[in-house]
Amino acid sequence: MSLLSVRDLTVKFASRDGAMAALNGISFDLARGERLGIVGESGAGKSITGFALMNLLSKPGFIDGGEILFEGEDVTQMSPKQVRDMRGNRMAMIFQDPMVTLNPVLTIGQQMVETLRAHRNLSFEEARQIALVKLKEVYIPSPDERLDQYPHELSGGMRQRIIIAMALLLDPKLIIADEPTTALDVTIQADIMELLLEMCQSNQVGLILITHDLGVVSQVTERTMVMYAGRIIETGATRSIINDPQHPYTQGLINALPQQTPPGQRLKQIPGAMPTLSAMPTGCPFHTRCAHVTDECKRTAPEVSQFGDTAVACHEVHRLQRDLPKEVAQ
Amino acid sequence: MFAYLVKRVFQAIAVMLAISLIAFAIQGNLGDPLRELVGQSVSEEVRQKLRDDLGLNDPFAVQYLRFLGNALQGDLGTSYFFKEPALDVILKKLPATLELVFGATVIIIGLSIPLGVFTAIWPNSILTRIILSLSIVGLSIPVFLTAILMIFFFSVELGWMPSFGRGEIVHVFGYWETNFATKDGWAHIIMPSIALSSIMLPMFIRLIRAEMIDVLQSEYIRYAQAKGIAPWRIYFVHALKNTLLPVITVGGVQIGTMVAYTILTETVFSWPGMGAMFLEAVNRVDTPLIVAYLIVVGFIFVLTNTIVDLIYGLVNPTINLARMGA
Ligand SMILES: Nc1ncnc2c1ncn2[C@@H]1O[C@H](COP(=O)(O)OP(=O)(O)OP(=O)(O)O)[C@@H](O)[C@H]1O
Ligand SMILES: [Mg+2]
Numbered sequence: 001m002s003l004l005s006v007r008d009l010t011v012k013f014a015s016r017d018g019a020m021a022a023l024n025g026i027s028f029d030l031a032r033g034e035r036l037g038i039v040g041e042s043g044a045g046k047s048i049t050g051f052a053l054m055n056l057l058s059k060p061g062f063i064d065g066g067e068i069l070f071e072g073e074d075v076t077q078m079s080p081k082q083v084r085d086m087r088g089n090r091m092a093m094i095f096q097d098p099m100v101t102l103n104p105v106l107t108i109g110q111q112m113v114e115t116l117r118a119h120r121n122l123s124f125e126e127a128r129q130i131a132l133v134k135l136k137e138v139y140i141p142s143p144d145e146r147l148d149q150y151p152h153e154l155s156g157g158m159r160q161r162i163i164i165a166m167a168l169l170l171d172p173k174l175i176i177a178d179e180p181t182t183a184l185d186v187t188i189q190a191d192i193m194e195l196l197l198e199m200c201q202s203n204q205v206g207l208i209l210i211t212h213d214l215g216v217v218s219q220v221t222e223r224t225m226v227m228y229a230g231r232i233i234e235t236g237a238t239r240s241i242i243n244d245p246q247h248p249y250t251q252g253l254i255n256a257l258p259q260q261t262p263p264g265q266r267l268k269q270i271p272g273a274m275p276t277l278s279a280m281p282t283g284c285p286f287h288t289r290c291a292h293v294t295d296e297c298k299r300t301a302p303e304v305s306q307f308g309d310t311a312v313a314c315h316e317v318h319r320l321q322r323d324l325p326k327e328v329a330q
Numbered sequence: 331m332f333a334y335l336v337k338r339v340f341q342a343i344a345v346m347l348a349i350s351l352i353a354f355a356i357q358g359n360l361g362d363p364l365r366e367l368v369g370q371s372v373s374e375e376v377r378q379k380l381r382d383d384l385g386l387n388d389p390f391a392v393q394y395l396r397f398l399g400n401a402l403q404g405d406l407g408t409s410y411f412f413k414e415p416a417l418d419v420i421l422k423k424l425p426a427t428l429e430l431v432f433g434a435t436v437i438i439i440g441l442s443i444p445l446g447v448f449t450a451i452w453p454n455s456i457l458t459r460i461i462l463s464l465s466i467v468g469l470s471i472p473v474f475l476t477a478i479l480m481i482f483f484f485s486v487e488l489g490w491m492p493s494f495g496r497g498e499i500v501h502v503f504g505y506w507e508t509n510f511a512t513k514d515g516w517a518h519i520i521m522p523s524i525a526l527s528s529i530m531l532p533m534f535i536r537l538i539r540a541e542m543i544d545v546l547q548s549e550y551i552r553y554a555q556a557k558g559i560a561p562w563r564i565y566f567v568h569a570l571k572n573t574l575l576p577v578i579t580v581g582g583v584q585i586g587t588m589v590a591y592t593i594l595t596e597t598v599f600s601w602p603g604m605g606a607m608f609l610e611a612v613n614r615v616d617t618p619l620i621v622a623y624l625i626v627v628g629f630i631f632v633l634t635n636t637i638v639d640l641i642y643g644l645v646n647p648t649i650n651l652a653r654m655g656a
Contacts, residue, residue, distance in 0.1 A: 056556055088557035095556075100549040104648055105571045114567075115557045150647040166557070 001072060003173055003206050004030040004053070009066035011045075011052050011230075013277065014059075020277040022048050024230045025066060032173070035200060035207040037217035037238060039253070040227035043274050046210045049227070050176045053208070054093055055083045071173065089119040091174045092167035094196075097183040098159035102151035109147030112166055119170055134165040138195060157188040161195065168199055174206040182212070193220060214257060218242050226250045229274055229285035236310030246312040249286050284315065292316045334643060342636045347398075349628035353621045354397050357407075358390075406625060407618030411611070416622035420604050424626075425507045426496055427603035430595065431588050433509075433523030438531050443574075446538025450546065450573075451565060462539075465532035473591065477525040477598040484521065492518050494600035522599045526591060530584055537580060542573040575646050582638025586631035 011023035023045050030036050038046045051057050053068055055075050068075040070091060078086065087093075095101040102111060112131035116122055122130070128147065135143035138161045151159060160180060167175050177196060181189040197220045200207045209221055217224050217238055224241040226234040226249065234247040245251045252270035254260065261267050272289040275281055281288050287297040294316060302315045372380075381387050385396060400406070406416045449458040468476075485493035497518030500511035509515035545551065546569055554568050592605035600606070604623060611619040643649050 054556055056552065058552065084558045084560065086558070087555065088559075093553075093556040095549060095553055097549065101553045103550040103554065103568050103572070105575070105646070106568070107647075114559060114563065118558050118560060118563075152648045 002029045003032045003034070003071065005067070005069040006053070007067040007069070009049075009052060009068060010064045011048050011057065011061060012064045013061050015278075017278070019064065021064070021280075022061065022230050022277055023052065026227075026230075026232050027066075028225055028232060028235060030174070030206055030208065033200075033204045033206055034223065035197075035209065035221040037221035037224040038208060038210045038227060039212065039214060039217055039224060041253075041274050042212075043229075043276075044227040045230040046227055047178050048230075050093070050178050050208065050210055053176060054087055054091060056087070056093075085119065088115055088172075089170045090172050091176065092170070092172040094160075094163055094167050094175060094177040094180045096179045098156050098163055099183065101163060102159060104151055107148055107150055108154075108162055112147070112162075112169060115166060115169055130169065131165075134168055135162065137168070138162075138165045138199065140165070156184050157192060160184060160192050164192075164196055164199060168203060168205070171203065172205060174208065175200065176208045176210070178210045179212070180209075181216075196220070214242060214253065226253070229280065230277075231285060231313065233286065233313045234310065236308075240308070240310050244310075246307055246310055246317050247286075247314050248290050248292055248316070252289075284313075292319075335640065338636050338639055342632045345632050346629060349632075350398060350401060350625060351394065353624040353628070354394050356624070357397075357617050357621045358393075401625065406622035409611075409616055409619045409622075411614050411616045411619070416618040417626075419607070419619060420622055420626050423602065423604035423607050425505075426601060427589065427592050427596070427605055429509050429519065430522055430526060430592055430601060430603060431585065433519050434526035434530070434588060435585055437523055437527040438534055442531055442534035442538055443570075445535045447542055447565065447570065447573075449535065449539045450542035453543070461535065465535050468528050468532035469536075471528070472594075473525055473528055474594045474598050476528040477522070477595055480521050480525060481598070491521050493521070496602060522595050522601055525598070526588060526595045529591070530588060533584075534577070534581070538573060538577055541577060542569060545569045545572045548572075575642070578638060578642050578645070582635050582642075585638075586634040589627055589630050 006029070007027050008025040009023055009027070010021060010025050012019040012021050026045075026049065028036075038049060040046055048057070048061065051061075052063055053070070053075065055063070055068075055078065057063065063076050066076070070086070073082075075083070075086070102108070106114075109128060109131060112134075113124055113127040116127040116130055117124075120127075131147060132143050135146060140146055140158065140161055146154070146158075146162070154162070164180075175196075180196060181192050184192060193216055196207070196209075199205070207221070209217065211217060221238050223236065224238040225232050226241065226247065228249050234241065234245065234250045241250060242254065245254050249270070252268075255268045256270060258267060270289055275285060275288065281298075283299050284290070284297045284302050287293045290297065296315050300315075302313045304311050304313045305317060306312075307317070378387075385393060388396075404417055408414065409416045409419050412419050445461055448455075449461055452458055471479075480491075481493045484491040492514075495518060496507075496509055496515065498512045498514035499507045499509055500515070502508050502511070509519040551564060551568060554564050559568070590605075592601075592603060593609055594605075595601065596603045596606035597609055604626070608620070608623045610616075611623065
């Protein structure tokens with residue numbers, strides 16, 4: 001049994017003109033201890049996916065259908081109490097900006113201890129000892145002092161380390177990290193990402209890593225899922241996605257990487273912008289920007305087809321299979 | 331910490347100097363002290379002599395410094411009407427006013443926090459709508475009208491509540507007179523306290539509600555939810571503390587302001603405090619008393635603000651008092 005199995009998950013946002021779909025029936029699986037990357041441009045629905053898994057969508061967002069089976073239980077059917085018992089305990093989350101994630105008026109110790117005590121019957125002292133051990137594991141210098149400090153006394157990198165330690169406090173099965181290094185100084189981004197990878201590996205924790213950075217994805221994850229306009233348009237082994245992308249959108253993403261462009265030339269960005277929720281095109285949502293668009297693409301949404309271990313949602317992928325690899329190859 | 335304290339005390343002194351200057355300037359422009367002292371049947375020469383003797387012909391700065399020197403020794407002039415030191419007159423009235431302000435403050439703090447939090451957590455509840463509608467009503471009716479309406483219903487029509495004066499008061503600690511020692515005292519202070527709080531209470535409910543709604547949207551609240559923290563703890567530990575921090579500063583200013591608002595309430599309820607006294611002093615052009623009142627109220631205002639700022643610095647961990655003093 002896989003750790004996580006998402007089936008036909010649909011998320012909508014209520015608005016004055018009716019509900020708009022932000023996720024259009026997405027399905028994917030995650031094995032125990034597996035690390036999955038979610039990539040895609042801004043607004044693709046990556047964060048919404050992460051929050052939906054935690055049943056933590058904020059209004060006006062809501063889950064409109066589908067299943068999220070986590071260790072065999074459907075998160076969408078859980079009572080508020082069951083959801084609370086799961087959050088932070090079996091499934092933990094790491095947010096994007098450590099400067100605003102921690103409560104400014106509570107000490108690090110208070111915030112770690114409360115998490116432990118929310119899920120286990122521990123005394124303050126016992127909880128504090130566990131917190132101390134976890135802080136040591138993420139290489140925080142003088143952890144004893146840290147526990148009595150307030151967030152504003154610590155740097156962004158230190159705070160994100162602490163947040164990683166907090167995510168590990170109750171030995172979760174899955175960690176969802178939504179752009180955990182984007183808000184940090186570039187010089188420490190790699191350190192934090194490496195720490196996250198090390199912690200997931202040594203603790204056998206599954207990871208869903210949401211990011212814009214394909215470099216990070218290839219460094220950390222085993223499988224990658226590419227999202228566009230609330231759909232998964234390509235999934236597969238990270239290596240295949242990076243080296244042999246099938247979907248024109250994924251190819252566009254890879255081609256837009258700075259490494260793909262000689263110094264001094266402009267980056268090869270995908271022309272146009274992702275459609276907004278209220279102005280979703282018919283058929284394939286990418287057809288408005290796609291160089292290979294056909295009439296079929298404008299009419300019907302493509303089914304998923306399998307190429308080896310890669311799944312792709314594109315009408316033209318068979319033709320592209322024949323024509324394109326040479327063009328894309330670096 | 332000590333440096334911050336010293337800094338705050340210096341600021342407070344600066345504000346007090348400004349207030350005293352204004353009060354003194356008012357004194358110079360309000361009526362002719364000679365008329366109060368000797369009446370009108372005295373010849374111009376005698377008047378001039380008297381002016382010289384009293385120092386009224388000295389330069390402004392000299393007069394102000396003399397005034398300040400006297401004030402520092404507790405001498406704020408002599409009331410024309412009471413023929414007593416102005417400060418003594420005010421200090422006798424002070425307990426009545428402070429107890430009234432205290433009563434209103436207790437009502438405001440006791441109700442605004444639970445109601446503000448409730449209306450923020452359950453924005454769509456019927457009770458929330460009722461509370462918010464009532465708060466608009468409270469905000470838009472002037473204090474004196476609220477007071478008169480209360481007297482009309484609860485004193486005149488229903489006869490439940492006394493409508494004027496302090497009722498039975500008890501002397502405590504030698505000097506202080508309190509309403510809170512007898513049943514009659516309690517009965518007398520309830521309506522004036524409610525009237526005095528009738529503007530601030532709705533304001534605070536709305537302030538706390540708005541602040542709490544804001545805080546509840548912040549990322550750290552969502553993160554606390556993501557950690558599986560129980561809702562009551564999120565509301566009362568994570569959110570409330572962040573909500574009240576900014577409210578403390580506003581609150582301090584408002585409690586100071588309330589001392590001035592007592593003028594209306596005390597007058598309507600014939601409350602023997604310094605607010606009603608001030609209005610009488612104005613009617614009688616009792617200049618020393620007016621000036622003394624301004625200075626005492628200014629002093630209370632500055633004192634509450636300074637204390638509130640210090641408390642704010644102590645409870646807000648992101649303010650490093652030691653560093654701020656530097
Ligand atoms: N509160 C909301 N109300 C309406 N629409 C929303 C709301 N929050 C998000 N959306 C929409 O849902 C879609 C997906 O948003 P999401 O935050 O998941 O994007 P993302 O892929 O995480 O982008 P980014 O890379 O910028 O973080 C976007 O089109 C966004 O406009
Ligand atoms: Mg996002």
